[in-house]
Amino acid sequence: MTAAALELRQVTKRFGDQAAVDRVDLVVPHNKVVALVGESGSGKTTTGLLALRLLAANGGQILLDGQDLTPLSQKALKPFRRQMQVVFQDSYASLDPMMTLGEIIAEPLGIHGLFTAAERRDQARRWLEKVGLDAGYATRYPHELSGGQRQRVAVARALILGPSVLVADEPTSALDVSVKAQIVNLLQDLQADMGLSILFISHDLSVVRSLADEVVVMLRGRVVERAPTDMIFAGARHPYTRALLDAVPVLDPKARRRRSFMSAEEISARTPRYRAAELETQPLVDTAEPQLVALAGSHFVEAIVTG
Amino acid sequence: MRLVEIEDLHVSFSQHDGLVQAVRGVSFGLDSGESLGIVGESGSGKSVTCAALLRLLREPPAKITAKTLSLSGHSVLGISNRAISTLRGRVAAMVFQDPMTSLDPVFTIGHQIAETILAHRKVTKREALAQAVELLRRVEIKNPGAVTNYYPHQLSGGMLQRAMIAMALSCEPDVLIADEPTTALDVTIQAQILQLIKDIQAETGMGLIMITHDLGVIAETVDRVVVMYGGKVMETGPVEAIFSAPLHPYTRALLNSVPGQTAGKQRLVEIAGSSPNPSHPPAGCPFHPRCPLAVAECRQTAPPLETKAAGRQAACIRVAAEMVAA
Numbered sequence: 197m198t199a200a201a202l203e204l205r206q207v208t209k210r211f212g213d214q215a216a217v218d219r220v221d222l223v224v225p226h227n228k229v230v231a232l233v234g235e236s237g238s239g240k241t242t243t244g245l246l247a248l249r250l251l252a253a254n255g256g257q258i259l260l261d262g263q264d265l266t267p268l269s270q271k272a273l274k275p276f277r278r279q280m281q282v283v284f285q286d287s288y289a290s291l292d293p294m295m296t297l298g299e300i301i302a303e304p305l306g307i308h309g310l311f312t313a314a315e316r317r318d319q320a321r322r323w324l325e326k327v328g329l330d331a332g333y334a335t336r337y338p339h340e341l342s343g344g345q346r347q348r349v350a351v352a353r354a355l356i357l358g359p360s361v362l363v364a365d366e367p368t369s370a371l372d373v374s375v376k377a378q379i380v381n382l383l384q385d386l387q388a389d390m391g392l393s394i395l396f397i398s399h400d401l402s403v404v405r406s407l408a409d410e411v412v413v414m415l416r417g418r419v420v421e422r423a424p425t426d427m428i429f430a431g432a433r434h435p436y437t438r439a440l441l442d443a444v445p446v447l448d449p450k451a452r453r454r455r456s457f458m459s460a461e462e463i464s465a466r467t468p469r470y471r472a473a474e475l476e477t478q479p480l481v482d483t484a485e486p487q488l489v490a491l492a493g494s495h496f497v498e499a500i501v502t503g
Numbered sequence: 504m505r506l507v508e509i510e511d512l513h514v515s516f517s518q519h520d521g522l523v524q525a526v527r528g529v530s531f532g533l534d535s536g537e538s539l540g541i542v543g544e545s546g547s548g549k550s551v552t553c554a555a556l557l558r559l560l561r562e563p564p565a566k567i568t569a570k571t572l573s574l575s576g577h578s579v580l581g582i583s584n585r586a587i588s589t590l591r592g593r594v595a596a597m598v599f600q601d602p603m604t605s606l607d608p609v610f611t612i613g614h615q616i617a618e619t620i621l622a623h624r625k626v627t628k629r630e631a632l633a634q635a636v637e638l639l640r641r642v643e644i645k646n647p648g649a650v651t652n653y654y655p656h657q658l659s660g661g662m663l664q665r666a667m668i669a670m671a672l673s674c675e676p677d678v679l680i681a682d683e684p685t686t687a688l689d690v691t692i693q694a695q696i697l698q699l700i701k702d703i704q705a706e707t708g709m710g711l712i713m714i715t716h717d718l719g720v721i722a723e724t725v726d727r728v729v730v731m732y733g734g735k736v737m738e739t740g741p742v743e744a745i746f747s748a749p750l751h752p753y754t755r756a757l758l759n760s761v762p763g764q765t766a767g768k769q770r771l772v773e774i775a776g777s778s779p780n781p782s783h784p785p786a787g788c789p790f791h792p793r794c795p796l797a798v799a800e801c802r803q804t805a806p807p808l809e810t811k812a813a814g815r816q817a818a819c820i821r822v823a824a825e826m827v828a829a
Binding site: 218229235236277294342345346372373374375377378380381384400401402403404405406407408409425426429430440442443444445446447448449450452455456458474 | 544545552555658660689690691692693694695697698717718719720723724742743746747757758760761762763764766767768770771773774775778779806818
């Protein structure tokens, strides 16, 4: 079996006594888009930062194409950083206002000491075109662009090094509806062209449905469900995943309905229960704490297992 | 009763490098008990329209002109600050996207709601605080007595938005204007807040204007829709008609571009290009540079908002032509 593009094994991050990320397992296979969804405070953004090693984990392993990054120093990490890049939500904050777009896009090449200055400028212009902007934008500044155009620049900067993994943290959340579709399509096209593996962090389940191969649902630092996208939308097993899906506004006024809302306690009380014999893998039995168990069809859910 | 009447509203802002035309000839109205959604993207003029209605814009730099701009029969054009402040709260109250910036961090929630009540009614401070507790109960805050003593930073985003709604309801307004009230909230909290707003509207019979960029929020909450783009109204009509058979090419494109409507990984239907620059809006129809149906005339003359079917209007010369062709 070949190694996944990105894998997190039992990764934990504590802030004080609180585990923001609690023994998270996550796999992004080669050339796939895995969506990490959850609400504010779920730990999804922290998980992204841990995967990028922009934040140090308290425990667990982070593997990039099978190579364990956890023991590496920042210096030893540098060559791996080329393979793993990031796009954030707020392109206004993540693009330096004093630099031209050409300089911004070419900067990663300079940091890694690649090419001559003239070659870097050419590459930046080529990337502007690849993300759907005119090469002439190279001499412009971030404030001259719309939100969607800035996000295109952020994508170009992230991909100019030819990474194998892209972590995209809410890249479309600040965008207007009509522009959101443009950026989702751009990511899809580049993913196909470059064979990229994407960890797509989002609270927007509609975008996730159109973009992701697999969905990982987080709640209070824990992964509560993980399955192929269609299975999440058609047959979610965890009560929290169902609550999330149920809350999404429906685009049909005739389908209006009164929803019932569950408290956190009610969701916990409805944690699925399985007998060990029903499961694909052999879990620990009769532990009081829920654990992520395997169902048929690469579907994992946090559940309580009895013997 | 006509709660809101807006006729040919124009709002512009003078800036050092010219004039920003945020609203360019908008007309619509709201009857009592009715809920109206204004949907549009950033820069469409949807928020500025309602801010002008409540005269919340600083004039200058803002310049507001209209044939009619009235709240419950009172014209708000050219009236004094004092006159408008008696209408705000009592006739029309507003809830904004970000409650954290709307509330004062150094006063308790109870104090701030009581202050609103005291500004409009002749009651004692004690009575006002008691009413604040009742209002918090009404927005389904579980321990309203305790919450009156909380400061804004002690509440979650959803709780703060409930408190803002309580404050808006404190003077029993004829119309509630909610400007992206759930945009900053998690999806499960959003569903709860939308349900709350609908319940309160049904209970009080007040009018509701819901301003949002989110078509799903529109589909879930309102009876009638105004679609705005580039400072103009593109289309109006009953919510079911807008969603099942949109008339304006912009409305159609917007609905088609919403992701996740069907199962499976797929490319989305995008609207090429970007929204018009309000400093230099295009001549003619503001949507023509992105419109698949645009013809020469669309580039020259802005089409008027015309009745195309019962209760439905659209500002598009191509709609009728296309309907005849089909």
